Amino acid sequence: MSFELLKELTEAPGIPGREEQIRAIVERELKGIVEAVRVDAMGNLIAFRPGQARKPRKVMYSAHMDEIGFIVRFIDDNGFIRLNPVGGHDPRNCLIQQVQVHGKEVLDGVMTTSTKPVHVQTEDDRKKALAVDDLFIDAGLSAKEIRKIVTPGDMVTLKRETTRIGKRVSGKSMDNRTAVYSLIQSLKKSGANRDDTYAVFTVQEEVGLRGAQTSGYGVAPDIAIALDTTLALDTPGIEARDQITQLGKGVGLTVMDGSVISDHALLKEFEALAGKKKIQFQHNILPRGGTDAGAIQRVREGVKVITISLPTRYIHSSIEMIDWNDLAAKIDLLSAYMKG
Numbered sequence: 378m379s380f381e382l383l384k385e386l387t388e389a390p391g392i393p394g395r396e397e398q399i400r401a402i403v404e405r406e407l408k409g410i411v412e413a414v415r416v417d418a419m420g421n422l423i424a425f426r427p428g429q430a431r432k433p434r435k436v437m438y439s440a441h442m443d444e445i446g447f448i449v450r451f452i453d454d455n456g457f458i459r460l461n462p463v464g465g466h467d468p469r470n471c472l473i474q475q476v477q478v479h480g481k482e483v484l485d486g487v488m489t490t491s492t493k494p495v496h497v498q499t500e501d502d503r504k505k506a507l508a509v510d511d512l513f514i515d516a517g518l519s520a521k522e523i524r525k526i527v528t529p530g531d532m533v534t535l536k537r538e539t540t541r542i543g544k545r546v547s548g549k550s551m552d553n554r555t556a557v558y559s560l561i562q563s564l565k566k567s568g569a570n571r572d573d574t575y576a577v578f579t580v581q582e583e584v585g586l587r588g589a590q591t592s593g594y595g596v597a598p599d600i601a602i603a604l605d606t607t608l609a610l611d612t613p614g615i616e617a618r619d620q621i622t623q624l625g626k627g628v629g630l631t632v633m634d635g636s637v638i639s640d641h642a643l644l645k646e647f648e649a650l651a652g653k654k655k656i657q658f659q660h661n662i663l664p665r666g667g668t669d670a671g672a673i674q675r676v677r678e679g680v681k682v683i684t685i686s687l688p689t690r691y692i693h694s695s696i697e698m699i700d701w702n703d704l705a706a707k708i709d710l711l712s713a714y715m716k717g
């Protein structure tokens with residue numbers, strides 16, 4: 378386990394379609410530990426390690442590299458930057474944030490809306506609903522200065538230092554750099570693998586599982602295992618039956634979500650493996666949301682899939698929180714499966 382690598386992966390910027398900085402870290406980490414690495418037309422990184430079994434199956438692991446963010450839509454004459462969201466944002470999570478605008482150089486900025494300070498708010502002001510469209514960035518420069526550096530289409534990401542808090546880690550992009558981290562560490566830990574292993578670091582998941590669809594088609598696996606985060610709603614005010622998962626109670630095995638029903642035999646296989654290796658796990662069942670597994674399951678003539686998830690609090694915010702032991706459990710389970 379390396380907090381430094383997780384910190385580097387989570388703090389690095391990479392919205393859908395702009396995953397190049399994450400991909401570079403992955404390539405560096407995989408050097409010498411897989412047989413081949415290639416990048417497809419969409420930007421999915423596909424690493425291959427041959428299996429040792431006499432009749433190896435093709436097993437694809439998928440971890441999306443992208444994070445939710447924004448692109449610059451418009452720069453007004455006062456230098457304020459207006460945005461187009463990329464991925465699912467709750468506007469309340471976007472208020473009062475530090476951001477980075479990735480133009481010809483990286484500019485720091487603050488993101489907020491024109492809500493009046495509490496000193497001058499009326500009753501009606503307090504009731505006004507927030508919308509992502511009302512957000513703007515103040516980068517502390519004039520329109521003329523901004524336009525020299527920033528062009529519509531440039532990427533905007535949240536700026537947040539990843540920190541350890543007690544036994545937890547908090548920061549931006551735990552969704553899904555914890556999975557990128559898990560896949561790298563599992564490849565390192567497992568050494569030789571039973572099956573042909575395709576470790577795929579996918580693009581554009583947050584806008585509809587797009588990279589998984591094409592890489593799933595290209596790899597054509599027998600089995601696919603999507604690695605992602607899942608909701609941990611174990612915070613004040615939420616009843617036990619609605620918590621989905623709890624932080625610190627182990628790795629998540631996804632039974633179903635809005636995109637997929639995990640293959641029943643695979644689910645049982647992972648339950649048995651976790652039991653045998655004494656790895657703590659919990660089931661998660663979500664009414665909505667999806668993972669790469671949803672896209673890969675339906676390529677070609679269909680693929681057996683499962684999602685292995687990491688319980689995460691405050692998902693899709695800049696303070697996403699995970700438990701270090703859950704992350705270790707996820708790596709233990711994945712590397713055990715790879716070994717066979």
Ligand SMILES: [Zn+2]
Binds near residue numbers: 605
């Ligand atoms: Zn995700």
